[in-house]
Amino acid sequence: MKKRIDDIDLFRKYPHEVQQELFKGLISKAKNTEWGKKYGYGEGLSVDKFRERVPISTYEELYPSIERVLKGEQNVLWPTKIDWFAKSSGTTNARSKYIPVSPESLEDCHYKGGKDMLSLYVNLYPETKLFTGKGLSIGGSHRPSELNPKISCGDVSAVIMQNLPIWAEAIRTPPLKIALMDKWEEKIEKMVEVTVPENVTSLSGVPTWTYVLLKRILEVTGKKNILEVWPNLELFTHGAVAFGPYRQLFRDIIPSTKMNYLEVYNASEGFFGIQDQLGTEDEMLLMLDYGVYYEFIPIDQFDEEQPKTLTLDQVELGKNYALVISTNAGLWRYKIGDTIRFTSLSPYRIKISGRTKHYINAFGEEVIVENAEEAITKACNATNAIISNFTAAPIYLESDKRGGHEWLIEFEKEPSSLQRFTQVLDDTLREINSDYDAKRQNDIALEKPLVHAAPQGTFLNWLRHKGKLGGQNKVPRLSNNREYLEEIMQVNGL
Known part of the structure; x- marks a missing residue:
């Protein structure tokens, strides 16, 4: 040595x-x-x-x-x-x-x-x-x-x-x-x-x-x-x-x-x-x-x-x-x-x-934007929904709780069932991402996603608050920390 x-x-x-x-x-x-x-x-x-x-x-x-x-x-x-x-x-x-x-x-x-x-x-x-x-x-x-x-x-x-x-x-x-x-x-x-x-x-x-x-x-x-x-x-x-x-x-x-x-x-x-x-x-x-x-x-x-x-x-x-x-x-x-x-x-x-690229990898699941967009699309198709924007972030492990992903989704047209939407989202991520699937096995490390339906105008309000309306400014789809998600929810009183 x-x-x-x-x-x-x-x-x-x-x-x-x-x-x-x-x-x-x-x-x-x-x-x-x-x-x-x-x-x-x-x-x-x-x-x-x-x-x-x-x-x-x-x-x-x-x-x-x-x-x-x-x-x-x-x-x-x-x-x-x-x-x-x-x-x-x-x-x-x-x-x-x-x-x-x-x-x-x-x-x-x-x-x-x-x-x-x-x-x-x-x-x-x-x-x-x-x-x-x-x-x-x-x-x-x-x-x-x-x-x-x-x-x-x-x-x-x-x-x-x-x-x-x-x-x-x-x-x-x-x-x-x-x-x-x-x-x-x-x-x-x-x-x-x-x-x-x-x-x-x-x-x-x-x-x-x-x-x-x-x-x-x-x-x-x-x-x-x-x-x-x-x-x-x-x-x-x-x-x-x-x-x-x-x-x-x-x-x-x-x-x-x-x-x-x-x-x-x-x-x-x-x-x-x-x-x-x-x-x-x-x-x-x-x-x-x-x-x-x-x-x-x-x-x-x-x-x-x-x-x-x-x-x-x-x-x-x-x-x-x-x-x-x-x-x-x-x-x-x-x-x-x-x-x-x-x-x-x-x-x-x-x-x-x-x-x-934007991603979530808080638990070794390595979910990338392409994964998220494919899963969102399938969930929309399955529930006849239309989205205008979304973001997602990890829910970190606590001593008495498992981890997970929290999604904030603004719908132009609400899904026929938010529960069904969440299920298809989760199932699709498991199909297309082997690491996510492994972490989701029997809820050992990752629980089913927590999905919120955000009121219309939520992301627009946040961009306005940040002084980033228009141009090429966009909402981050995925983040490996909770900064964006919590700020968006705070700005909109959610």
Whole structure:
């Protein structure tokens, strides 16, 4: 671990040299792939030539190549054999996205991130007793691809767990067969049964699901808080959704000033950031030697057809950038969909500032505007309704309540039944978004949407109040916080 801290210090000190060397390695390795031959990777491609020749791609634009790999073709985007795909939602043309996971991305990105997470934590807390017990992590599940049974697809957590080295498997709980179960209710009960007797010293996972598990543990054991179950618990490593709304919930259920929280930025596409300082909450060190080459699009240029990207040495503090990555799994100049903001340039530290589209992702459900509009349209058709405007926001978990989504909809023509409208809205979101569907299973994390019919003129009044009548001003369809929704309701006395 101390040796790895020296390596991290190296890219802190020489970030541009490390990224340049990594770029050359990616290009060299992929030069004989179909993609590499198409764009002249074998010609000693410079960064400038790379940006000129290779188009920036969305998932939809890259999917024809990804689909071929899914069906079993190799050497399309990356030279080594790809048997695994991480599945996530958020695409506009399919229920799920399938992200290739190469052996290199597993070893040099995802696993390296996990090891660095421990290294940085021990460096921050040298007196830690973390390794006297086990780490509890909540994984997803995986299954063979529908396109090719030799290819496996699943949540990135499941892909990582299934391929863990023996040493890592020995220090975690629950056993793999339970961690990878796909029936959530059954998995929770088994996890409670198996993990309660263990000496758990750390937790890792999405805040939403981790909280659901901890609440169930208290219900089963009858204990008042988690420290009565695991007195040596000292660390929760969290990512995927903003931790802010959950911070107090965890402080209440784990009432200890010695409990530590570590933010990480890990996604299906790669592991990008780790909190490396005390007291910075959601500020993370950008990890520069994970087989990921970074480019950045200033957010005001994002909608251009082929915007000019910036390299790491060109970014500025405090500005929002859309993240573009080229990886050791064959994602080339790929728009990941996240926006980040630099909080430090020496070393490079970032905060996740949002998504490139309006969305709700308070519980890992990743509902995007296209999902919402399709669901609204079907609900209107089913109930003979016409809408003029809408917005939606999360209802955050509270200690005695589940989370959900709250919709404020202004109807030009009222639905024949608001209850039926809500049902179709919910059913359609579950059909078209696999992550939303998973969170809605048996109301475990998300309850059925709460829909309000707003009086006519509601959104007009709010735009007028904001001084934004006319022009290109519009109501945000989705928001990952409650700011817009509560302001609209307050302005209109709702």
